[in-house]
Amino acid sequence: MKNAMKPIQVGLLGIGTVGGGTFAVLKRNQEEIRRRAGRGIQVTMVADLDVARARSLVGDAAAVVADAREVIANPDIDVVVELIGGYGIAKTLVLEAIAAGKHVVTANKALLAVHGTEIFAAAHKKGVMVAFEAAVAGGIPIIKSLREGLTANSIQWVAGIINGTTNFILSEMRDKGLDFDVVLKEAQRLGYAEADPTFDIEGVDAAHKATLMSAIAFGIPVQFDKAYVEGITQLGAQDIQYAEQLGYRIKLLGIAKRREGASSGIELRVHPSLVPAKRLIANVEGAMNAVMVHGDAVGTTLYYGKGAGSEPTASAVIADLVDIARLHDASAEQRVPHLAFQPDAMSDLPVLPMDEVVTSYYLRLRVADQAGVLARVTGILAEAGISIDAVLQREAREVGGEGSTQTDVIILTHDTREGTMNGAIAKMQALPTVLAGITRIRKEELA
Ligand code: NDP
Numbered sequence: 001m002k003n004a005m006k007p008i009q010v011g012l013l014g015i016g017t018v019g020g021g022t023f024a025v026l027k028r029n030q031e032e033i034r035r036r037a038g039r040g041i042q043v044t045m046v047a048d049l050d051v052a053r054a055r056s057l058v059g060d061a062a063a064v065v066a067d068a069r070e071v072i073a074n075p076d077i078d079v080v081v082e083l084i085g086g087y088g089i090a091k092t093l094v095l096e097a098i099a100a101g102k103h104v105v106t107a108n109k110a111l112l113a114v115h116g117t118e119i120f121a122a123a124h125k126k127g128v129m130v131a132f133e134a135a136v137a138g139g140i141p142i143i144k145s146l147r148e149g150l151t152a153n154s155i156q157w158v159a160g161i162i163n164g165t166t167n168f169i170l171s172e173m174r175d176k177g178l179d180f181d182v183v184l185k186e187a188q189r190l191g192y193a194e195a196d197p198t199f200d201i202e203g204v205d206a207a208h209k210a211t212l213m214s215a216i217a218f219g220i221p222v223q224f225d226k227a228y229v230e231g232i233t234q235l236g237a238q239d240i241q242y243a244e245q246l247g248y249r250i251k252l253l254g255i256a257k258r259r260e261g262a263s264s265g266i267e268l269r270v271h272p273s274l275v276p277a278k279r280l281i282a283n284v285e286g287a288m289n290a291v292m293v294h295g296d297a298v299g300t301t302l303y304y305g306k307g308a309g310s311e312p313t314a315s316a317v318i319a320d321l322v323d324i325a326r327l328h329d330a331s332a333e334q335r336v337p338h339l340a341f342q343p344d345a346m347s348d349l350p351v352l353p354m355d356e357v358v359t360s361y362y363l364r365l366r367v368a369d370q371a372g373v374l375a376r377v378t379g380i381l382a383e384a385g386i387s388i389d390a391v392l393q394r395e396a397r398e399v400g401g402e403g404s405t406q407t408d409v410i411i412l413t414h415d416t417r418e419g420t421m422n423g424a425i426a427k428m429q430a431l432p433t434v435l436a437g438i439t440r441i442r443k444e445e446l447a
């Protein structure tokens with residue numbers, strides 16, 4: 001073993017939830033990590049705005065500074081680990097670190113999903129690595145699986161529960177009947193939620209991650225601006241119950257899917273989805289994450305684990321550090337490309353507009369409990385060429401109590417174009433017997 005090799009020197013920018021975990025795990029497992037990496041990995045400098053707290057965490061094992069630029073300017077630092085978050089100062093620091101010839105490790109999916117093209121191009125030009133295993137699904141090695149383990153495959157689709165906060169909220173609401181706000185506060189206390197939790201609950205964080213997976217799976221540039229994003233804030237408790245009665249669970253899924261044929265391209269979308277309760281992924285609860293990948297050779301694979309939290313995320317950050325330690329002295333050509341495909345061999349498949357997405361649907365209509373209502377609704381669907389898979393009609397008294405004149409009709413459809421469904425929903429909504437906004441939740445069989 002190359003015991004004599006000089007340890008890799010790491011500068012940590014931000015020692016909060018993930019930075020703290022990274023420092024602690026590197027310290028605890030340093031000997032085992034050194035045996036794997038072939039050389040030591042030492043955090044020798046830490047920058048954090050809260051210098052006193054940072055000092056209390058690292059003791060005298062590393063120099064602590066308030067100004068991250070001091071870390072970047074230090075010629076002894078080989079790798080800069082950015083764990084600040086956001087697209088602001090983090091972007092500037094990452095680009096400055098690259099310009100200074102440092103390798104970069106980051107858990108910052110927001111930064112890479114929005115500015116990845118610029119950052120990867122800068123790294124390629126400078127001949128340094130930007131590693132980001134922790135940016136998608138926390139501790140699950142999904143980037144390595146997609147980029148290396150599944151490299152033989154033409155990937156057909158990727159679908160995952162990739163936001164721990166929302167999965168935690170949906171699980172707690174369903175199992176314990178707790179209120180949305182109460183569970184969100186708990187997710188924040190546990191360190192799962194983003195600095196701005198609207199990123200979690202509105203699906204933005206999952207869309208950042210889905211964007212990164214789409215780039216690696218299909219060799220397309222990162223295009224967060226083209227992703228369809230819908231969170232869980234509009235989900236009603238009754239839809240969670242109706243879905244259960246129909247044999248489904250509702251999960252916030254990030255989906256990237258290859259579409260062949262006339263309008264070929266990539267579907268890139270995040271939204272609540274009905275998933276058959278018998279699928280393993282439907283039973284992924286709490287802050288756990290899971291990603292399904294379907295490749296033409298391997299078939300469907302599933303990756304499961306902790307998608308957030310201090311040490312699970314640190315596990316992924318450190319895996320990147322070990323990769324960099326091993327490849328530090330290798331030439332740039334010997335490295336795995338950032339987005340799995342060689343930079344000059346990327347695909348120009350477009351990300352499809354949402355109207356072109358094809359999926360099946362759960363529709364809930366609050367209707368007047370009168371003869372002929374269901375026939376008019378199904379007539380509109382038939383006219384649009386939308387095929388019905390199942391219909392469930394509640395008894396009016398179950399919905400509105402004794403004497404109620406309203407009821408819920410739930411319709412499951414077969415696959416149809418989103419644009420076609422939008423047209424049909426508009427027509428159904430205009431019926432005088434449809435008494436409230438129609439709820440539409442997309443349905444994924446994931447088979
Ligand atoms: P935290 O807010 O816990 O930590 C960020 C740290 O950076 C804080 O200590 C903050 O100091 C410090 N900081 C802010 N600005 C600067 C600056 N200019 N220079 C130096 N330090 C600075 O965030 P997390 O650890 O939760 O997240 C870090 C990154 O990891 C984010 O990109 C996040 O999306 C990502 N991530 C987080 C996961 C998680 O489970 N938490 C999981 C996967 C990815 P102060 O507090 O004083 O402002």
Ligand code: HSE
Pocket residue numbers: 135137138162163164165166192193194200205307308309
């Ligand atoms: N806020 C994110 C989540 C952290 O809840 O999944 C992990 O990326």
